[in-house]
Amino acid sequence: MRNLVQCALVSLLFVASSSVRAEDNFAAWFESFKASASDRELHGFLYAMPKGGDLHQHLSGSIFSEWWWQLALQESEHGETFYTRVKIGHCHPVGDAANRGMNLMFETIAAYRYSTLSDCEQAKFRPLSELNTSEQMAWMNSIRLDHDSEGRDEFFERHWQRLGDLTANPWIRAEALALNVKAFAAEGLVYLEPQLTLMGYRDGKGRPIPPSEVAKVIRARLAEPDVQSTGVSLRFQQAILRFLPGAEADLAEAYRIVAAEPEWVGVNMVGREDDDRGYPLRFLKTFRALRERYSGIRLSIHAGEVDEPNYHVRDTLLLGAERIGHGLNLIDDPATLIDMRSGSFMIEINLISNLLLEYVADYREHPFPEYLRLGVPVSLSTDDRGMWDSTMTDEYFVAVREFDLHWHEIRLLLENSLQFSFMPAHEKQRHLEALTERLVDFERQWIGTTNESGWPVIESPKRGFVCRKYQLCQID
Ligand SMILES: [Zn+2]
Numbered sequence: 001m002r003n004l005v006q007c008a009l010v011s012l013l014f015v016a017s018s019s020v021r022a023e024d025n026f027a028a029w030f031e032s033f034k035a036s037a038s039d040r041e042l043h044g045f046l047y048a049m050p051k052g053g054d055l056h057q058h059l060s061g062s063i064f065s066e067w068w069w070q071l072a073l074q075e076s077e078h079g080e081t082f083y084t085r086v087k088i089g090h091c092h093p094v095g096d097a098a099n100r101g102m103n104l105m106f107e108t109i110a111a112y113r114y115s116t117l118s119d120c121e122q123a124k125f126r127p128l129s130e131l132n133t134s135e136q137m138a139w140m141n142s143i144r145l146d147h148d149s150e151g152r153d154e155f156f157e158r159h160w161q162r163l164g165d166l167t168a169n170p171w172i173r174a175e176a177l178a179l180n181v182k183a184f185a186a187e188g189l190v191y192l193e194p195q196l197t198l199m200g201y202r203d204g205k206g207r208p209i210p211p212s213e214v215a216k217v218i219r220a221r222l223a224e225p226d227v228q229s230t231g232v233s234l235r236f237q238q239a240i241l242r243f244l245p246g247a248e249a250d251l252a253e254a255y256r257i258v259a260a261e262p263e264w265v266g267v268n269m270v271g272r273e274d275d276d277r278g279y280p281l282r283f284l285k286t287f288r289a290l291r292e293r294y295s296g297i298r299l300s301i302h303a304g305e306v307d308e309p310n311y312h313v314r315d316t317l318l319l320g321a322e323r324i325g326h327g328l329n330l331i332d333d334p335a336t337l338i339d340m341r342s343g344s345f346m347i348e349i350n351l352i353s354n355l356l357l358e359y360v361a362d363y364r365e366h367p368f369p370e371y372l373r374l375g376v377p378v379s380l381s382t383d384d385r386g387m388w389d390s391t392m393t394d395e396y397f398v399a400v401r402e403f404d405l406h407w408h409e410i411r412l413l414l415e416n417s418l419q420f421s422f423m424p425a426h427e428k429q430r431h432l433e434a435l436t437e438r439l440v441d442f443e444r445q446w447i448g449t450t451n452e453s454g455w456p457v458i459e460s461p462k463r464g465f466v467c468r469k470y471q472l473c474q475i476d
Pocket of ligand 1 (some may be wrong): 056270
């Protein structure tokens with residue numbers, strides 16, 4: 001008996017050590033690949049690479065501008081017409097209830113809202129379907145962060161406001177989710193955990209739609225064969241805007257929603273952190289009161305997405321967060337940083353977001369490699385990739401190219417993107433085991449390739465961000 005146990009142990013160790021050896025061999029191969037591959041070859045490799053999850057993405061910020069366009073017009077086919085502002089300037093008297101106050105080019109509103117405007121205000125809007133080609137291009141460009149002159153203010157104060165009533169339409173949101181699932185599946189992801197709110201929707205007449213009805217619309221779309229066939233698992237977070245006067249009540253509603261809807265598993269708090277009205281400790285009492293009533297609500301909360309040092313990450317852990325969104329200024333809080341080494345709380349890193357929103361001027365300033373190499377759990381995520389015009393492949397590309405990641409570091413990021421998800425344990429285990437198998441297969445396919453015969457050419461889809469920053473779209 002003892003011999004049998006020893007035998008089993010020896011063979012287990014043999015299997016384990018041979019897979020470790022294979023990974024080490026591949027790590028050595030990857031160093032030689034990086035040394036001679038072009039940026040386009042590296043991008044192709046990372047596109048083909050099996051991936052895990054995306055744990056930090058806002059669904060309404062993950063919709064490419066051409067998707068918004070197409071989805072808005074599709075709704076017109078279903079009887080919903082959207083109007084967009086094509087002229088700015090105030091109507092008199094300014095402040096009239098019938099006048100809209102935003103005065104922002106390409107602000108898009110639903111027909112019910114349009115019908116409440118004065119004649120003078122209506123004259124500043126036109127149905128989306130009547131825009132000419134150059135206006136259509138300008139409309140799409142107005143919700144992309146793709147110019148140096150744009151930055152944090154354009155994103156926080158204008159992009160969302162322009163989207164206007166498009167974000168309050170549950171059918172657009174459901175269709176956008178389906179497009180995202182298919183696009184991420186094509187990149188090799190198997191799990192998504194979007195921040196997908198069930199609050200704030202309206203029907204064609206402007207009447208509020210209750211969260212449970214919105215959940216049904218989302219659920220029905222996810223049950224369609226085109227989404228099901230991707231095999232991607234999904235869970236959702238209910239986010240609230242943290243600096244609003246009624247944020248505490250919204251937080252309570254978020255807990256109620258997550259307790260009621262099985263696919264919604266976590267709560268998040270969003271909104272620019274340089275707006276002090278949403279500081280973390282404002283919510284301590286509310287979170288504690290909610291924990292008296294509810295159990296099992298998972299928390300991932302934005303913290304440390306600011307320029308100046310403060311204790312937002314520490315305070316957010318005190319709120320009960322298991323994951324921190326961004327965590328950029330954790331680097332300036334040594335005590336919390338030390339606590340998080342080899343810990344059980346993860347930082348969701350959003351490299352492209354942080355650059356475009358100017359939290360770092362250059363990747364040399366980004367604390368990601370320091371966290372990774374200190375042993376703070378981290379994973380890569382896309383945040384609002386619709387507005388960055390980027391993909392998950394791009395996040396890995398930036399990480400490898402800017403910080404010279406080794407293969408075992410990439411594998412750790414991939415594993416963390418599942419390990420720290422809010423999936424049930426059995427589902428997580430299944431995905432983790434499958435990821436290991438997929439990576440072993442992937443390594444086997446690539447390890448025989450050499451530069452002498454030319455690295456395999458993988459034509460990866462490339463969007464605006466990598467075209468602009470890394471010139472990946474130029475034909476050699
Ligand atoms: Zn975010």
